Amino acid sequence: MVRLLLRFSEKEVGKPITAEVILEQGVPVNVLSAHINQLGGEILAEIPSAHLDKIVKAFRDRGVVVVVRKLIEVDSEECFHCGACLSLCPVNTITLNEDFSIVFDEGKCIGATCGLCADACPARAISLTR
Amino acid sequence: MKLNQKTARKKNKRTISELNKKIKNGDIQVLTVEQMKKLVEESGPEIAYREIDVVTTGTFGAMCSSGAIINLGHSDPPINITKAWINDVEACHPGAAVDLYLGATTMSETNPFEYGGGHVIEDMIQGKEVELRAKAYGTDCYPRTKLETTLTKHDLNQFYLLNFRNCYQRYNCATNSRNETLYTYMGKLLPNFKNATFSGSGSLNPLMNDPDYETIGIGTRIFLGGTHGYVIGEGTQHDPRNRFGTLMVRGNCKSMNPDFIQGAAFTKYGTTLYVGIGIPIPILHEGISKKVAITDEEILTDIVDYGVPRRTRPKLGKVSYKELKSGSITIKDRKVRVSPLSSFKKARTIAETLKTWIENATFYLSAPVERLPTDTIFKPMKQTKQIAFVENLIHPAITCKEEEKIEVVAQRIINRSINHIVVVDDQEKLRGIVTSWDITKAVAEGKEKLVDIIIKKVVTTTPDEPLEAASRKMAQHNISALPVINPHKKVLGIITSEDIANLVGRKKLG
Numbered sequence: 109m110v111r112l113l114l115r116f117s118e119k120e121v122g123k124p125i126t127a128e129v130i131l132e133q134g135v136p137v138n139v140l141s142a143h144i145n146q147l148g149g150e151i152l153a154e155i156p157s158a159h160l161d162k163i164v165k166a167f168r169d170r171g172v173v174v175v176v177r178k179l180i181e182v183d184s185e186e187c188f189h190c191g192a193c194l195s196l197c198p199v200n201t202i203t204l205n206e207d208f209s210i211v212f213d214e215g216k217c218i219g220a221t222c223g224l225c226a227d228a229c230p231a232r233a234i235s236l237t238r
Numbered sequence: 239m240k241l242n243q244k245t246a247r248k249k250n251k252r253t254i255s256e257l258n259k260k261i262k263n264g265d266i267q268v269l270t271v272e273q274m275k276k277l278v279e280e281s282g283p284e285i286a287y288r289e290i291d292v293v294t295t296g297t298f299g300a301m302c303s304s305g306a307i308i309n310l311g312h313s314d315p316p317i318n319i320t321k322a323w324i325n326d327v328e329a330c331h332p333g334a335a336v337d338l339y340l341g342a343t344t345m346s347e348t349n350p351f352e353y354g355g356g357h358v359i360e361d362m363i364q365g366k367e368v369e370l371r372a373k374a375y376g377t378d379c380y381p382r383t384k385l386e387t388t389l390t391k392h393d394l395n396q397f398y399l400l401n402f403r404n405c406y407q408r409y410n411c412a413t414n415s416r417n418e419t420l421y422t423y424m425g426k427l428l429p430n431f432k433n434a435t436f437s438g439s440g441s442l443n444p445l446m447n448d449p450d451y452e453t454i455g456i457g458t459r460i461f462l463g464g465t466h467g468y469v470i471g472e473g474t475q476h477d478p479r480n481r482f483g484t485l486m487v488r489g490n491c492k493s494m495n496p497d498f499i500q501g502a503a504f505t506k507y508g509t510t511l512y513v514g515i516g517i518p519i520p521i522l523h524e525g526i527s528k529k530v531a532i533t534d535e536e537i538l539t540d541i542v543d544y545g546v547p548r549r550t551r552p553k554l555g556k557v558s559y560k561e562l563k564s565g566s567i568t569i570k571d572r573k574v575r576v577s578p579l580s581s582f583k584k585a586r587t588i589a590e591t592l593k594t595w596i597e598n599a600t601f602y603l604s605a606p607v608e609r610l611p612t613d614t615i616f617k618p619m620k621q622t623k624q625i626a627f628v629e630n631l632i633h634p635a636i637t638c639k640e641e642e643k644i645e646v647v648a649q650r651i652i653n654r655s656i657n658h659i660v661v662v663d664d665q666e667k668l669r670g671i672v673t674s675w676d677i678t679k680a681v682a683e684g685k686e687k688l689v690d691i692i693i694k695k696v697v698t699t700t701p702d703e704p705l706e707a708a709s710r711k712m713a714q715h716n717i718s719a720l721p722v723i724n725p726h727k728k729v730l731g732i733i734t735s736e737d738i739a740n741l742v743g744r745k746k747l748g
Contacts, residue, residue, distance in 0.1 A: 188298070188500055188512060189583040192425045194565065195433035195575035204565060208583035228426035230300065230502035230512070230579075232352070 110160050111140070113219055113237065114151045115173035121148050129166045135159045141221040152179070152221045179219030179237050182212050186233035193225040193234065201225075251523050254605040257291050261599050267291045268596045270589040271447055271519070271530055278531035287527035292596055292603065295444040296461070296516040296588030299437050299580030300502060302343050302423065303403035303474060304511045306359050306491055309395040310336040310370070313387075318380035322372040323347070324358050335380060339400070342501075342511035354509025357501030359399070362391045363463070364496045397491040399463060399499070403473035405515050407445035407483040408539050411436040411557055411576070413569055415545035418697075421506035422544050425579050431569050434541065435577045439585040440534045440559030444517035445483045447530045453519050454485075455606025461516030461592045462487055464495025466601065469517075469610075477616040485610075487515065498588065512581075516588040518596060520603055534559035541569060547707045549618060628708050628733055629701035631741060632722050635660040635732035640669055644688050648677045658719040660729055661692050667727045670694045671719075698723045701730060709738050 116125070121144065130137050138154040155163050164174050180201070189210045193202050201216040202225065219236055226234045260266040267290050269277065274293040278286045308329070318335045321328065326346045329338040342356035362368055367388050376383040391397050412424035413434040420427040425435040440446070448454045458469040467489025476484045491499075498514030521527050539562075541554040554569055561567050563582070566575050595601035637660045638647050651659055651674050661670040670692035680691045699708045699720040708720055712735050719734040 189581045190299075190512070191578040191581070192435070193577065195435065195577040196426060196428065204578075208581070208586060210583075224426075224428075227505040228577075230425075230504055230510070231500065232503060 109154045110157045110176065111179065111215075111219075112153050112155060112164065112167075113175035113179060113221075114153060114167055115148070115175065116144060116151070117148045117171070117173075118146070120171050121146060123170070125167070125170050125172060126151065126153070128170070129163065133159065133162060133166055135163055137163065141218045143221040150219075150221050152218050175237055177237050178214055180212065180214055180217045181235045181237070183233040183235070186231045187229075188231055190230060192228050192230055196224040196228055198222060198224065252291065252520065253522070254520060254603050257520055258602050260291060261596055261602055264597075264599060266596060268518075268593045269293050270586070270593055271295045271442060272586070272589070274527075275441065275531050275533060278527060283524055283527040283531060286531075287521055287524040290521055290527070292518050292520050293447070293530050294461075294516055294518050294589040294592040294596070295442055295447050296514070296585040296592070297405060297439040297443050297580060298498070298512060298514045298584035298588060299406075299439070300423075300504075300510045301401060301404045301513040302510045304359075304399065304401040304513055305339055305341040305355060306362075307396060307398045307400045308338045308340060309397075310338065310389070311393075311395050312336060313382060313385055315382045316380045317372060317374045317382035317385050318377055319372045319385075320374050322370065324370050325353070325361070325368050327353070327355050327358050329355075343508055345509050351506065351508060352503050354501065354503070356509050356511030357503075359491065359511060360496055360499060360501040362397065363491055363494045363499055365390060365392075391492050394492075399467070399487070399489045399491050399494070399513075401473075401487050401513065403475060403484045404487050404513055405444060405473070405485040405517075406438060407443060407449075407478075407481050408440070408537060408559070409437040409482075410542040411539055411562060411567070412542055412544045413554065413574065415543045415552075420544060421504065423504060423507050423510075424544060425504065425577060427544055431572065431574055433577065434567060434569065434574050435579055436539070436559075436562045437579040438539075438559070439580055439582055440537050440563065441532055442582070442585045442589065444515065444519070445485070446481075446532055446537060448517075448519050448526070449478075449481065449483075449529065449532075451478070451483075451610045451612055452526060453522065453606070454517055455609045457604055457607040458517065459602070459604040460487065460489075460518075461498075461514070461588055461595070461601075462489035462494075463491070463499035463514055464497060464591075465489055465493040467515075468604075469606075472610045472614065475616045476611065476614050478610075478612045478614065480616075482616070483610075485515075498584070514584055514588050516592040518592060518601075518603055534563055541567070546702070547704060548702065626705040626741065627701065628699050628703045628705060628720075628722055631705060631733050631737050632701060632731040633733075633737070635721060635729055637662045637666075637729065638672070638688070639663070640689055640692065642688055644677060644680055644686055644691070647672060647688055648681070651677065658732060658734065660721045660732060661688075662729050666729055668696060668698065668721055668723055668729050671696045671721060673719075696721060699733065700724070705733075705738060705741070708733060709735070712738075 140152045142151045271293045326348045329340040344355040346353040372385040414427035471486040473484030473486045500512040537559045543552040657674045676691045722730045
């Protein structure tokens with residue numbers, strides 16, 4: 109499975125684009141989280157890896173910005189392992205290791221659709237892919 | 239007989255100079271305080287005392303009452319600075335011509351909340367070049383009125399960390415009862431007790447391991463920001479009887495290591511400095527070996543509701559550092575995740591580094607020249623003018639029920655000449671709010687049912703909230719009234735921005 113961050117602008121948000129892509133491509137698109145209103149927003153979706161290219165194309169053809177990169181970037185130079193982020197993650201991306209290191213399981217992160225941890229980092233070490 | 243007793247006593251005690259001789263000879267026995275706790279647990283305090291000479295502690299946390307003393311040297315022609323900025327962060331000028339004090343929490347005038355004094359100190363310790371701007375009145379002896387230059391730490395005469403409150407023995411655990419996220423000096427607190435935060439390294443903390451200040455005092459040499467520093471007194475708000483002791487410390491920034499001193503920003507709160515402090519505790523007698531065995535389980539702190547913006551915030555129970563470090567605690571019968579704000583990883587590294595320094599004889603112990611007070615108390619502020627609270631301005635709310643017709647409600651708004659009508663249920667509990675604007679809009683759009691236009695997500699206040707905080711809430715949410723409710727959501731009344739404006743106006747006239 110691959111995670112895609114789909115960004116809808118004000119123009120596209122009124123159209124049933126996700127449904128259209130599912131019907132047209134016949135591929136299940138699992139919406140993990142969404143942060144969206146009339147002005148646009150983001151959907152985090154998961155799709156089978158084998159169909160990545162055609163799904164990305166189908167969304168892009170409809171004017172949706174598709175991000176396939178990592179959803180969260182943690183600057184290990186800046187992070188001083190204080191743990192301010194620990195209690196904020198709703199999907200258990202962040203854990204405290206036995207040696208008291210803060211560890212990010214990036215595969216679990218739902219990225220910019222959530223973003224609760226980023227502004228809580230005193231070292232400003234967390235950035236979300238926009 | 240007397241002599242025998244004296245020798246016996248002597249046998250059961252060590253002195254700092256004896257330990258320093260051992261350091262010099264390379265046969266000092268050092269453990270980090272974590273290792274020592276294990277040893278005491280396994281072998282008891284007596285054996286631990288016999289085998290171990292010194293233990294090392296550590297903490298790495300946000301310490302806001304920190305800053306640096308800077309001497310710039312004289313310019314030509316000379317200047318007697320009245321105001322100065324380094325990287326747009328204003329420094330205070332507490333003394334003669336070119337002495338500055340740069341506070342960790344002062345924020346940049348061009349990038350506030352993101353960059354501040356703490357960051358400037360870190361940048362300078364890293365050797366980065368910074369920009370200095372200064373202004374002066376100009377005098378006969380100091381004619382210059384303006385100055386701009388760039389400099390690094392190497393250009394300064396003195397660059398000392400001078401922190402007047404550091405190293406809190408322990409601290410509160412913070413949580414939030416309100417229905418909105420709070421951004422505080424205790425980090426980000428999610429609504430409705432969804433998380434909690436705490437600070438301090440618990441059983442690793444220096445003062446927790448010397449709670450009676452037997453070895454830590456004025457003149458104690460310590461690890462400060464990666465170099466040698468000194469305790470120069472008790473910190474401000476030192477409250478040893480309640481186990482809220484603090485320290486005042488000093489150290490040379492020029493030789494500090496940026497791994498152990500870092501600027502930080504708390505969103506919507508401000509900037510600060512993370513400071514690494516490690517203190518050696520010489521095991522001078524068996525009693526100290528017992529005291530350093532204190533565990534996280536034995537260190538308790540209060541869970542405090544930061545949702546109440548008052549000096550005395552409600553306490554919701556006690557919790558141990560063991561529970562806090564486990565990642566979750568229980569608040570009101572619910573499991574709540576917790577964030578530490580200080581780094582245990584760094585605290586541990588500090589204790590290990592200090593251990594190595596002592597073993598390698600690059601760090602010697604010092605006996606305090608004076609003990610720290612063990613009986614001071616932390617008093618609240620004397621206030622000669624009392625501020626106003628919501629309860630001073632509350633008035634009855636005009637209410638309606640959900641099932642009422644828009645027309646009827648509109649009529650009530652006109653009759654009472656008000657702008658806000660509070661929607662309640664049969665028990666007078668808050669269901670929503672409707673404004674005259676909502677009604678106007680509903681009429682324009684041809685809506686008839688009140689239910690369709692009720693605002694369900696209502697920003698509220700309580701009688702004991704300071705008026706200033708309530709007023710800030712209204713401004714933040716761009717609204718002009720707040721229903722006043724009790725903990726059971728029963729509507730007690732309402733306050734409006736108009737009431738506040740009238741009060742302020744009256745005060746000015748008076």
